[in-house]
Structure formats: C-alpha cells, structure tokens
C-alpha cells in the first residue's frame with residue numbers, strides 16, 4: 030500500500046504574549062505516515078496539537094519547519110486539493126444559506142454538471158440524515174445538525190483522502206454511530222481517513238493505525254493490532270458463595286482480589302491453569318459466576334503513554350478508569 034500522507038519533522042511554533050516574545054511549540058518534529066485505504070485515529074489530550082497538524086496538512090497555516098506531503102505532492106500544492114476533503118474542528122458556514130444551498134455551493138466548486146450536483150446533494154443530505162431540514166437556514170441548525178452538514182461538505186466531491194477533526198463532536202449517540210458507519214463505508218469505497226478524536230472506543234473499533242500526540246510530540250504510533258493485544262493478558266474470575274480468606278489460601282498473596290457485596294473478583298495471569306482453581310472453589314461450596322478474558326484496551330495504551338510522558342517531565346500521572 031502506498032503512503033498517501035506523510036510528514037517529515039513537521040513543526041509549528043506560535044508567538045504568544047503581548048510582546049510576542051513567548052513561543053509555543055504546538056507541533057514538534059512530527060514524522061507520520063498514512064497508507065492508502067487506512068483509517069488513522071489521531072489522539073491526544075486538549076492542546077496536544079491535533080488541529081494544528083490538520084491545519085498544516087490543509088495548508089491553512091504554514092509550518093515553522095519541516096514538510097508535509099499528500100499524494101506525493103507538497104501539502105501546499107493546490108492541484109491535489111480536488112482529492113482531499115476536510116471537516117474543520119469549528120466549521121464556518123454561510124449562515125443564511127439553507128443546507129441544500131450550501132452543499133450545492135460546495136459541490137459547484139468542482140467540475141460537476143448541474144445534474145451531478147443535484148444527485149450528490151440529495152445523496153449526502155440523506156446519508157448524513159439532514160434531508161428533512163434541507164430548506165432551513167444554517168443559522169437555525171443545532172450543533173449536531175451543523176456537524177452533519179460539515180461531514181457532508183467534506184465528502185461531496187468524492188475525495189480520495191478525508192481529514193476529519195473530531196467528527197463525533199456534538200453528535201448524539203445515534204449521530205456518533207452514523208459517523209462511525211460512514212467512516213467504515215469510506216474505507217470500503219477505498220478512501221483513506223485521517224481523523225482526530227477523544228473517543229478511545231471509536232479508535233478501537235474503526236482504526237487500522239493510531240498516532241498519539243502529547244504537547245506537540247508524537248509519543249506513540251503504530252498499527253492498532255500491534256499496539257493493543259488481541260489476546261488476553263489476564264483472566265477475571267467472578268465468584269460468589271465463598272469468602273476472601275478461603276480463596277486467598279488457594280491463590281496465594283500475589284493475586285489481586287476485590288470484593289463487591291457478595292461477590293469476589295480475582296484477576297489471574299492468563300497462563301495460570303484454571304481447572305484446579307475452579308475445582309477448589311467448587312469444593313469449598315463457592316460458585317463460579319463468570320470467567321472473562323481481559324485484554325489491553327486502547328484506553329490502557331493511551332494512559333500508559335500519557336503517564337510515561339508525564340513521568341519524563343516529572344509530573345504526576347493521570348488516572349485511567351480501566352486498569353487491568
């Protein structure tokens with residue numbers, strides 16, 4: 030698969046403060062590659078530099094150093110614009126146009142016939158579920174409805190690569206599911222999708238490749254299947270009808286046991302033989318309620334990276350909600 034987006038030491042510093050004497054490193058020597066037909070999830074905490082990267086790729090701002098290429102051309106080359114679609118983080122719309130007029134206008138910027146424009150507008154109004162509001166002026170749209178218009182305008186000219194800056198932002202659970210399905214549809218159609226998000230679960234479900242940014246620096250990247258284990262690292266056993274001391278005697282001091290009401294939850298290494306333990310529990314009149322494999326999730330991977338970075342900077346770590 031050929032590389033369709035690449036950056037080499039791409040950097041952006043901003044001057045800040047009243048006298049513009051302070052410098053902010055929004056992006057620091059980013060080296061990233063996205064291959065054709067991949068879905069890349071671009072992650073990072075607030076202020077990490079995700080939107081800055083996307084704006085640099087769109088040539089809306091210029092790098093302080095380094096370079097970016099899309100489809101083998103410099104990102105600033107206007108000839109390849111035809112092949113890329115972009116949903117900005119805070120899309121600006123012509124407020125007094127209706128959704129239909131706005132999408133027709135977007136499509137008319139490309140060399141489509143009037144009939145083609147009509148078909149495309151119709152298709153994308155339906156695909157993004159805003160056909161019912163086609164005549165409504167955009168200033169009367171809700172946040173989620175506007176986000177749907179933003180997604181539609183990014184796709185209307187059938188681009189080969191789609192850049193989406195937090196496409197799920199402002200959407201209700203139905204909208205989120207629809208955008209997820211849409212991203213998978215784009216992949217099926219052979220397109221490449223580069224999207225930033227804070228929703229780690231979406232990354233796990235959608236992405237082929239993941240890149241994590243923190244304070245402008247890439248702190249982790251790779252294929253999803255290499256980053257989060259597909260196999261269980263631990264086994265969880267949930268039991269009832271027994272007490273902690275009885276179980277502790279069987280498993281020894283190293284096994285993590287937590288108690289919640291009448292149930293105990295044991296966390297064992299994946300390679301521990303289970304049959305003798307289950308037999309022991311049942312002989313002691315315990316009841317095994319569940320045996321679940323636990324694998325490393327995107328959330329575990331994300332927090333591990335962020336905490337390692339915080340440690341390198343001598344800062345306190347950030348808690349994860351999910352810690353096998």
Ligand SMILES: Nc1ncnc2c1ncn2[C@@H]1O[C@H](COP(=O)(O)OP(=O)(O)OP(=O)(O)O)[C@@H](O)[C@H]1O
Pocket residue numbers: 043044045053054055073074075076077078079080081082118
């Ligand atoms: N025009 C600007 N002038 C000065 N600093 C800026 C400017 N634009 C962005 N920054 C700074 O660059 C850094 C990266 O911002 P960016 O918007 O790229 O983050 P982000 O990862 O998209 O965050 P979020 O998840 O909140 O959208 C931040 O520290 C931000 O304050």
Ligand SMILES: [Mg+2]
Pocket residue numbers: 079080081118194
């Ligand atoms: Mg952003």
